[in-house]
Amino acid sequence: MNAPRLRARKLDIRNGHVDLSHGAGGRAMAQLIGEIFAENFANDLLAQGNDQAVFSVPPGRLAMTTDGYVVSPLFFPGGDIGSLAVHGTVNDLAMAGARPLHLSASFILEEGFPLADLQTIAQSMGAAAREAGVKIVTGDTKVVERGKADGVFISTAGIGVVPDGLDLSGDKARPGDVILVSGTIGDHGVAIMSSRENLAFETQILSDSAALNGLVADMVAACGPHLKLLRDPTRGGIAATLNEIAHQSKIGLRIEEDALPVKAEVAAACEFLGLDPLNVANEGKLLAFVAPEAAQDLLRVMRAHPLGKESAIIGACVEDPHHFVQMRTAFGGGRIVDWLSGEQLPRIC
Amino acid sequence: MNAPRLRARKLDIRNGHVDLSHGAGGRAMAQLIGEIFAENFANDLLAQGNDQAVFSVPPGRLAMTTDGYVVSPLFFPGGDIGSLAVHGTVNDLAMAGARPLHLSASFILEEGFPLADLQTIAQSMGAAAREAGVKIVTGDTKVVERGKADGVFISTAGIGVVPDGLDLSGDKARPGDVILVSGTIGDHGVAIMSSRENLAFETQILSDSAALNGLVADMVAACGPHLKLLRDPTRGGIAATLNEIAHQSKIGLRIEEDALPVKAEVAAACEFLGLDPLNVANEGKLLAFVAPEAAQDLLRVMRAHPLGKESAIIGACVEDPHHFVQMRTAFGGGRIVDWLSGEQLPRIC
Incomplete structure (x- = not known):
């Protein structure tokens, strides 16, 4: 048979x-x-x-x-x-x-x-x-x-x-700690929205989707004991992530709009789509919170990695019983960076 | 604020x-x-x-x-x-x-x-x-x-x-090994089908869905070195699982229809629905393959556990270059127990 x-x-x-x-x-x-x-x-x-x-x-x-x-x-x-x-x-x-x-x-x-x-x-x-x-x-x-x-x-x-001795967690940030982002924000969300809405911008906007473990390994090797926490700002963008961290660590955060890396075409697309890049998902970026004495070293290490070339220091942690995230705008004013409650971009990931 | x-x-x-x-x-x-x-x-x-x-x-x-x-x-x-x-x-x-x-x-x-x-x-x-x-x-x-x-x-x-020293895998069964099942077959699939088709049988048939880790711990403690492999016959029922194992272990399997525990109401429902209990999913049963010298001990341990009370020895492994699963039927005949190729019971788990 x-x-x-x-x-x-x-x-x-x-x-x-x-x-x-x-x-x-x-x-x-x-x-x-x-x-x-x-x-x-x-x-x-x-x-x-x-x-x-x-x-x-x-x-x-x-x-x-x-x-x-x-x-x-x-x-x-x-x-x-x-x-x-x-x-x-x-x-x-x-x-x-x-x-x-x-x-x-x-x-x-x-x-x-x-x-x-x-x-x-x-x-x-x-x-x-x-x-x-x-x-x-x-x-x-x-x-x-x-x-x-x-x-x-x-x-x-x-x-x-x-690794032994490393204890990163959302509740570990302290007033004085410095906040870094590993590159331009909003790329993933805008890439999805443009493709969904069939929008053609002058330059095609690509998702930043990437594995960050190599970048993180370099960061840990260089500044491990000074690192407080890392988080990737996916759904809800850096606005949601920063608010989560402010709550978990029971602190306030102050960021500088001018310091935020945003691609010109992403900024333009966001304006066109009525989105704030702060709320838009990233899939190949991280936020790092580090003790102030190690911030410049960390920035150097991050910029030396292909996925961190456009890293920037974007702000710092402060005492704040309300756990607010506040941004000094490019025009010198200030505003609260709030979480969105509802759905801005469904099925972004 | x-x-x-x-x-x-x-x-x-x-x-x-x-x-x-x-x-x-x-x-x-x-x-x-x-x-x-x-x-x-x-x-x-x-x-x-x-x-x-x-x-x-x-x-x-x-x-x-x-x-x-x-x-x-x-x-x-x-x-x-x-x-x-x-x-x-x-x-x-x-x-x-x-x-x-x-x-x-x-x-x-x-x-x-x-x-x-x-x-x-x-x-x-x-x-x-x-x-x-x-x-x-x-x-x-x-x-x-x-x-x-x-x-x-x-x-x-x-x-x-x-646990150290334990190495269960689908390719470990050998001719002579004994096959046990931990209880009645087909309960889960029939429970789902009855509920989906809104069928009322005289007795309500309940899914056997249960966590088997306690039963397995007892089996490993008693017969660890003699156990060859364990597998839970979910989608595709014991027919699919036995065929998978015959292929992985490159052996044939012989089972006895008379030895298979099937609840009377499940058998009746299967007849009514045109199903073979061998092809019907289980979610709280396991098949165990064990060296022949430990089969009776294993059966005793399994029957002593609340989830293994109706355990039974259902067959044994044989040399067979075709890797067939064959069943001696209750009438004394024999038949090949084949995998179904197509979908008998969609979304059973």
């Missing part, structure tokens, strides 16, 4: 579509996982082929994080949902000062989604993971009926190792 | 609904996370309030896993998507023999989803986690527009510690 499973045709990636059988735990699912995910994520741990990966970790504390990705459109200038799902989770680990090790990936696919697009996304995830030095070691695939999802949603989780 | 954020009203959990602002990274999201997730998952690591949790782990190898949950309906006899999302991921860790430690949870919510249902799901997740002895240490929430998802999807990831 011949084993019929040995004669299975390869997936028709060019013309095929996801169907419910690809989430059913049977042969079709095994084939999808084998030909698309295992192929593009190739590593020894994923190849164990079990429902979990088992591995040794270096001694030290671990960081663990997760994010769901529902960005629309799935493909945008400067990236796609696949690279974003790797960068975002790597960055959440890096913000603890951790060296990212391994990721998991959970896919929720809509029936009818083109296999060619899924292949592109998986390739992009694999490339982003290799570039960031992490492995996608375990995963899961579910399929829901047409109209019950929107193409593909991805949830990645990650673990990393935190 | 008063801080307006201090005057925010509490969420109207009874009558409120998820809206896009709950995924926007601003205050509304912080409130949803605080009042629903942090409240129900309460633990010291989640309370760190960062985008990642940092913790020490005991020495040893780690297991890591993830699963997405898209079960429909969200609430079913014997559980809901929340308890399922904890049990499923705990079980994937336990199948490596790992002691589960921490979970992450990524929520994708549809605009308009009732907060009361979200609260019930979060309560159920919190209770399931406490019962299984794990903490939900980090999470993420995204909201998509009405019609772009189906209520709520959850992806959980988990890590656990694998």
Whole structure:
């Protein structure tokens, strides 16, 4: 008797579509996982082929994080949902000062989604993971009926190792600490909005989506003991992130509008779209809070890294029982930088 | 000046609904996370309030896993998507023999989803986690527009510690090894199908959704060195799982239909629905492969645990270059137990 499973045709990636059988735990699912995910994520741990990966970790504390990705459109200038799902989770680990090790990936696919697009996304995830030095070691695939999802949603989780002696946390900033940003703000959000609204600006605005673990490793090596906290200003932009930190650390923050790096084309697009760059998401930037005596050193180290060339000191922490974030504007006035309560940019990540 | 954020009203959990602002990274999201997730998952690591949790782990190898949950309906006899999302991921860790430690949870919510249902799901997740002895240490929430998802999807990831000397894997079964199942098969799938089709059988059939890490700990303590592999037969039922293992271990499997524990009402429902219990999902059962000399001991230990009372020896591994799973039927005949290729029961988990 011949084993019929040995004669299975390869997936028709060019013309095929996801169907419910690809989430059913049977042969079709095994084939999808084998030909698309295992192929593009190739590593020894994923190849164990079990429902979990088992591995040794270096001694030290671990960081663990997760994010769901529902960005629309799935493909945008400067990236796609696949690279974003790797960068975002790597960055959440890096913000603890951790060296990212391994990721998991959970896919929720809509029936009818083109296999060619899924292949592109998986390739992009694999490339982003290799570039960031992490492995996608375990995963899961579910399929829901047409109209019950929107193409593909991805949830990645990650673990990393935190170096001994480093204890970064949102509650660690103190009055006097200096605030730095690693580059221009608002690029990701504006790239998504332009692509969603089909806007053509003179220059194409690219998402800044990138893995920041290399930059963070340099920062930790140079200024580790002086670093108080790192955070990547994603959804809600630097306005939301600064407010979160002011609350967690129970301090006020003062920033300088003039010091904020914003690309001219992003500023123009924000004006056109009625957005404030402070509220717009970034996916390859970080805010660093550092003891004042190390601020210049940190700035130098950050600017020496390809992803931190446009780093800038943007403000400092102060005593403030109200935990306000205030900005001195370019015109010399002042204003409160508040969180937005509602939704400015849905499905930005 | 008063801080307006201090005057925010509490969420109207009874009558409120998820809206896009709950995924926007601003205050509304912080409130949803605080009042629903942090409240129900309460633990010291989640309370760190960062985008990642940092913790020490005991020495040893780690297991890591993830699963997405898209079960429909969200609430079913014997559980809901929340308890399922904890049990499923705990079980994937336990199948490596790992002691589960921490979970992450990524929520994708549809605009308009009732907060009361979200609260019930979060309560159920919190209770399931406490019962299984794990903490939900980090999470993420995204909201998509009405019609772009189906209520709520959850992806959980988990890590656990694998005891030294234990090396369970799908490729470890050898001819002569004995196959056990920890109880009746098909309960979860039939519970979902009955509830979806609104079928009333004489007895209500409950999902078997449960965390198996306690049962596994007893099995490892008693028979660790003799255990070859464990796997929970979820999507695709024991037919898919047995076929997977036959392939991974490059052996054949022979099982006895008479030995398979199936509840009478599940058998009846399967007949009515045109399903084979072998293909129906379980969420609180495991298959164990063990060296023959330890099979009786293992059976005794399994039956002594509340979740293994109806454990049974169902077959054994044989040499077979075709890697077939064959079943001797109750009538004395034989048949190949094949994987289903297509989708029998969509969105069962």
